[in-house]
Amino acid sequence: MAGDEAWFDNLRRAVARTNLLNQYFMMALIKEYQEQSDAVRSAVLRFWAEPASVSKLDELENSLRALNKERLSAGGAIAFGSLLLMSISPAKYPPFRARKSAQFLRLLGLKPLPAKAPASERYTQFLKVLDDLCAQAQGAGLPIRDRLDAQGLMWTLLSTDPDSSWSSDEATEFRQWRGDAEPSTPAPAMHDFDASKEAATSLNQTPAPLIAEALLRLKPASEELANELYLDREDLQEIIDLLQARRQIVFYGPPGTGKTYIGKHLARFLSNSQQPDSVQIVQFHPSYSYEDFFEGFRPAGTTEGQVGFSLHQGPLRRLAALASREENRNKPYFLLIDEMNRGNLAKVFGELYFLLEYRDDKIRLQYSPEEEFQLPPNLFIIGTMNSSDRSIAMVDAAIRRRFAFVELHPQGHLIGNVLPRFLTAKQRSTLAFQMLTALNDELDSDQRDLAIGPSYFMRDEAATVQGLRRIWKYELLPLLEEYHYGFLNRTEVHNRFGFDAISSNLDLRLFETGTTRSDYEEESDEVR
Numbered sequence: 001m002a003g004d005e006a007w008f009d010n011l012r013r014a015v016a017r018t019n020l021l022n023q024y025f026m027m028a029l030i031k032e033y034q035e036q037s038d039a040v041r042s043a044v045l046r047f048w049a050e051p052a053s054v055s056k057l058d059e060l061e062n063s064l065r066a067l068n069k070e071r072l073s074a075g076g077a078i079a080f081g082s083l084l085l086m087s088i089s090p091a092k093y094p095p096f097r098a099r100k101s102a103q104f105l106r107l108l109g110l111k112p113l114p115a116k117a118p119a120s121e122r123y124t125q126f127l128k129v130l131d132d133l134c135a136q137a138q139g140a141g142l143p144i145r146d147r148l149d150a151q152g153l154m155w156t157l158l159s160t161d162p163d164s165s166w167s168s169d170e171a172t173e174f175r176q177w178r179g180d181a182e183p184s185t186p187a188p189a190m191h192d193f194d195a196s197k198e199a200a201t202s203l204n205q206t207p208a209p210l211i212a213e214a215l216l217r218l219k220p221a222s223e224e225l226a227n228e229l230y231l232d233r234e235d236l237q238e239i240i241d242l243l244q245a246r247r248q249i250v251f252y253g254p255p256g257t258g259k260t261y262i263g264k265h266l267a268r269f270l271s272n273s274q275q276p277d278s279v280q281i282v283q284f285h286p287s288y289s290y291e292d293f294f295e296g297f298r299p300a301g302t303t304e305g306q307v308g309f310s311l312h313q314g315p316l317r318r319l320a321a322l323a324s325r326e327e328n329r330n331k332p333y334f335l336l337i338d339e340m341n342r343g344n345l346a347k348v349f350g351e352l353y354f355l356l357e358y359r360d361d362k363i364r365l366q367y368s369p370e371e372e373f374q375l376p377p378n379l380f381i382i383g384t385m386n387s388s389d390r391s392i393a394m395v396d397a398a399i400r401r402r403f404a405f406v407e408l409h410p411q412g413h414l415i416g417n418v419l420p421r422f423l424t425a426k427q428r429s430t431l432a433f434q435m436l437t438a439l440n441d442e443l444d445s446d447q448r449d450l451a452i453g454p455s456y457f458m459r460d461e462a463a464t465v466q467g468l469r470r471i472w473k474y475e476l477l478p479l480l481e482e483y484h485y486g487f488l489n490r491t492e493v494h495n496r497f498g499f500d501a502i503s504s505n506l507d508l509r510l511f512e513t514g515t516t517r518s519d520y521e522e523e524s525d526e527v528r
Contacts (some may be wrong), residue, residue, distance in 0.1 A: 007041060009238075020095045021079050021245075036067050044084065052088045054127070057081045057119040074098070074115045078123050094130065094151035101126045104154050107178065130154070159360070216330060216378045218244050218270050225269050229262055230421040235414055239406060240270070243380055246404045248356060250340065252385040253408035255479070256453025257415055259384035260338050262408070267334035267382055277322060281336045282315050284343030290350040295367050311367060316352075323376040333379045340383035345399050356381075356402040387449040388483070410440055410451045419454035431506065432457040435468065438502045439476075450483045452476060472499040 043063035047056050061077035075098025085093035102112040108129065113122045130150040137144035137153060144150055158178070162171040221236035229236070243249050251259040264281065271278035282293070290296065293314045300310040313321070316335060323333040349356070351363055355375045362372035383403060385395070408415050419433045433454075440451045456475060461467035480497050481490055488496070495501060 007037075011044075020083055020097070021076065039067055040064070047081065047084055048088075052085060052093075054085070054093075054123055055120050057123055060084075061119045074119060074122070078119045081119065082123060091146035091148045094148045096123055096126055098122075100155065100158055101129075103158060105129060216332060218332060218380075219272075222269075225265070227425075229258075229265060230418045230425070231262075231414065236266070239266070242404050242406070243270075243382070247359065247377070247379075248381040248383075248403045250383040250385055250403045250405050251408050252387050252405055253412075253415075254388045254410065254449055254451045254453055255386060256455040257408040257410060258418065258453065258455055259386075259408055260336070261455070263336050263382040263384055267336055267380075270380075271332055271334055275331060277319075278331065279334045279336065280315050280319050281338060283338040284340050284348065286342060286344070288343045288348055290348055293348050294350070294352060295365070297367070320373075320376055320379055323379045324374075329376070329378060331378060333376075335379065335381045337381065337383040339386065341385040341395055346396065349399070353398055353402065408453075409448070410436065410453050415454065419457055422454070422458050426463075428463055431465075432462050432468065434506055435502055438505070439497065442497060442502065447483075452479075469499050 043060055046063075047060045057078060060081050061074065064077055064080070075096075078096050078098065082093055082096040086095060098115075105112045105125070110129070113125055127147060130147045133154060134144050134147065134150040137150065142153075144153060162174055166174070218240050221233050221240055223233055226233035226236055239249070251263055253259060264279070267279045291298075291312075291314070293316055295311060295313050295317045297309040298312040300308055319333055319335055322328060323331075346353075351366065352375075354363055355361065355373070359375055359377055362374040364371070365373050381403075406414070410416065419436060420430065423430055423433060436452060436454060436457055443450055443452075456462070456471055457468075459467075459471075462471060477494060477498065481493050484493055
């Protein structure tokens with residue numbers, strides 16, 4: 001890892017694929033810690049230095065906390081440290097999740113150490129419980145070989161429901177011990193431990209998977225999808241890994257950067273496209289409400305001819321019901337929220353804020369208090385936000401905590417090469433890209449969110465100089481006039497950002513694909 005410039009990106013991708021860290025730490029790792037990657041690398045290398053030891057968790061936590069006190073929770077530091085230790089010895093150092101381990105300790109009648117306790121002591125307490133569980137399970141004849149198996153058993157006991165082989169009384173007693181409310185929908189079936197016992201020979205040869213790995217995994221990005229979107233496959237894979245880990249992401253950036261286009265195509269690709277209802281699209285606006293988005297009462301006629309009210313399900317409620325069906329639990333479902341920041345998010349999401357963060361929990365709804373609702377784990381949400389009108393700055397911290405934000409900027413890493421790749425694939429001149437680059441360079445550097453995206457130049461109309469002029473006159477200049485309202489008058493905008501002003505240093509007749517002046521004069525002004 002030392003001396004490797006790409007180490008942080010590799011670490012981030014590897015961690016995102018595991019789904020073993022909480023979302024707060026993932027946000028810190030993706031955003032804040034990246035800006036201090038050298039310090040993070042030093043902390044990780046010290047932690048990994050021989051000999052590997054649980055006692056080093058305290059130093060790791062202190063090092064990371066010094067870099068970001070607000071983002072780093074004590075449990076997040078232990079989870080990250082356990083993941084690093086797991087890379088050395090999975091059977092000896094299983095993954096740690098603070099909430100689940102505390103829940104299990106309480107069920108055993110033990111008191112979890114407080115969050116302010118040293119990280120090494122909390123992880124040691126967790127390991128001791130796993131050792132005891134391993135011994136008890138082996139005494140009962142279960143094929144539990146080590147701490148990693150014991151961690152999987154712990155997760156199973158906390159997260160799954162008895163299957164049909166259990167008697168009703170046994171299942172009820174088990175749920176009461178765990179403190180469950182009566183489930184409104186069937187939970188995943190408990191693993192058949194007798195079948196695992198019969199397969200003990202093979203278990204000695206093949207490591208048992210973590211429960212987290214048994215969850216729905218999104219398929220990897222393909223070269224075909226990357227070529228279709230004119231993006232790098234590695235960048236798409238990182239977005240998919242982030243979506244897998246967080247389940248909620250937002251594409252944000254200026255107009256014309258392909259936020260909705262990429263979100264729609266990515267969702268359809270991941271849903272395998274053969275499921276017509278697996279991708280739903282909604283668009284937020286100022287009057288959009290919780291009743292529109294999730295559920296609310298609507299006027300309805302009665303059998304007596306009177307007007308009454310009935311509870312009407314919105315797109316999220318319908319999609320969640322579809323994803324929760326037994327036959328659909330291994331299929332991904334996607335809700336694409338376009339123009340997300342145009343809505344009053346606190347008003348639209350209501351109590352669903354809680355479920356966006358705690359997917360394993362259930363709540364009672366304001367219009368359906370008699371039943372409990374849970375967002376299914378196979379439901380993914382992709383939002384888009386336009387950053388040009390500054391309304392994204394008003395998005396509250398609660399929604400920012402619950403979504404991972406992916407920037408799509410014309411001059412950024414993700415989509416900076418989209419237009420050149422498109423023009424090359426279509427065998428067109430680079431004129432459109434030169435015009436776009438010159439325009440964005442002319443826009444003030446402190447107005448980064450006012451940049452123009454490449455999609456304006458990816459239409460058939462943009463294949464000719466005449467078409468480019470129309471796009472400039474009827475789409476770009478009105479947009480730029482609005483951007484600079486109160487700062488520049490209409491004439492100043494046209495003089496500075498008009499087609500002729502931007503193209504003044506470009507020869508519109510000579511195209512970089514090899515077309516000569518005589519070729520141009522014979523053919524037309526088509527940009528090929």
